[in-house]
Amino acid sequence: MTYAGIEQTGAGRLASGSGAARAARRVGIVLSEGFSLLAAGIVAEVFQLANESGAAAHGECVRYSVRLLSLQGGGIRCSSSVQVWTDELDVRAQNAFDALFISGSGADPSSDPRLPGTPARAPQRKSAHAADLDLNDTRDAASMAAGASRATLVFDLPAAQADDRYEAVKSALTLVVRDHGLDIAREIAERLMPGSSAKLMPLLGSVGTTVGEKVRRSAQWLRENCDRPISVADAAQEAAMSERNFLRRFKLEIGSTPSEYLLQARLDMTCRLLAGTELPVDKIARRSGMGNGDHLAKIFRKRWSISPTEYRLRNRRERDALAAIVAPAAAAELETRDFAF
């Protein structure tokens, strides 16, 4: 890993340019005194891993060129007094960067009028700052690929004293998600901070998706987690929506309430376990998120007017009866095939 003003363009850190078929993303990390070395370093590492993962997955892909910058150039001390060397941020060349990550605790570089989107250039900042971006707006994604005239994305990195890793990784992965997709972003998150993808992906998953997609993804999440004691509030949080709005949109999109959907998923799982295992009803109820055997029986009786054990017996009888019919037919078919050969 090279930080000070040296272009980091991939696994082999190419010194100049990029392959003709590869789109280049120029990323600047703008430092000021007291910046978080951890946050800045982790951003650089995200793009390094993205270059490696992207090349491995696609061969030809978007590649990132990362540079450390400051307003004056030269040596800048981080919060732990380590000095790193930076290039001067050329004000005229700001738009040459696809993304700028601004880090510092002393004189806030993000308030410097020479940077994009500062008060003097508020309208541009409004449209380009990551915090203000409408991530559902495909025009933003289009602007990312539009070349030199595109808006520069600006991210504020957290102060050194905060839990800076998550925020820094999240900011950098926002870009990676767009260029490489969620799978590679998840892989990078796991390589950098094992166990972090579960926390980060729901946040990043909302990038570039419609409300309908968010709802469908939360429905999928409900189905995948139906064995756990989850609530509508959890699902709403998963979809990054308020509970009320989530309920409203879920019913519009899926056609049933989240709790109905969750109950159906749990019943499906319960029926599979009843039919396919010898586990006691109470244990099945607990495994499928239905609470206990009593509640499961209550729901079965209400829905189908039978108990879980009756369901199991009927299912076995029907299966045996079907096997009695199907087995001779299958045997006959095998005999026919033998003849055919």
Add this chain to the structure above:
DNA sequence: CTCGGTCAGTTCCAGAGGCC
């Protein structure tokens, strides 16, 4: 006009406890 948030009221359900 649409979308999304808050609030208050109502309905429904999960869990506990007990019994057969």
Add this chain to the structure above:
DNA sequence: GGCCTCTGGAACTGACCGAG
């Protein structure tokens, strides 16, 4: 394993409001 009762809390709904 199944059933019953009770209760607190979650889920749901309609009305309303503000922002864009």
